[in-house]
Amino acid sequence: MKLDEINNKLTKLAFERTIPFCYGCYIDCPEGRCKECGTDDLMRHLPGVGVEYGTDWVIESIVSVEVEPIDTEEIFEQMIDESYGEEIQIGFIKSNVSCAIKALDPIAWDIAKTEYIDGLIQDEQIVEIDGENYWIHDLEGLS
Structure with a gap:
């Protein structure tokens, strides 16, 4: 598998494992739009870890927990x-x-x-x- 394919797979995995999250209303928005304020500018919520924009932090978290680094x-x-x-x-x-x-x-x-x-x-x-x-x-x- 090429590096681009790995990155795409990890990004897809990050979206699968996270829930869209409205920081303004501080609620999960699994439909992709906040029910309270209507925004679609949502963060990603990784249960047990936190919330943040983007997926890089999710990928780093998943990899650090599930894969052994090389010595x-x-x-x-x-x-x-x-x-x-x-x-x-x-x-x-x-x-x-x-x-x-x-x-x-x-x-x-x-x-x-x-x-x-x-x-x-x-x-x-x-x-x-x-x-x-x-x-x-x-x-x-x-x-």
Whole structure:
């Protein structure tokens, strides 16, 4: 599923899970128009969370509750270990490759990790929502 399709699906889900809400009269308006004042300029009410205009906040709330964010450190370590082997020996010390790189050059580690994550985002394997990264396939499973 493409990123646009995911965004459309999440927006549709946000509308399905929320109720139109008139902030002026402070009532739910499931018909899409306030019964008391007649306005159709309505907020979205997500029961148990709050009310606000738009759907971005609803999407962020749904995703943060229902989908586990990616541990970017862990997936980068796994990629390094799979690519370069799981163990390295430096003198008489045996160590995990990723641990050795992190200890020897933490700045290079952070740069490489950021580039790896950026590559996954560009390849549309992961997406960032509200400062957290999520696998696209996890978002596809939301309903």
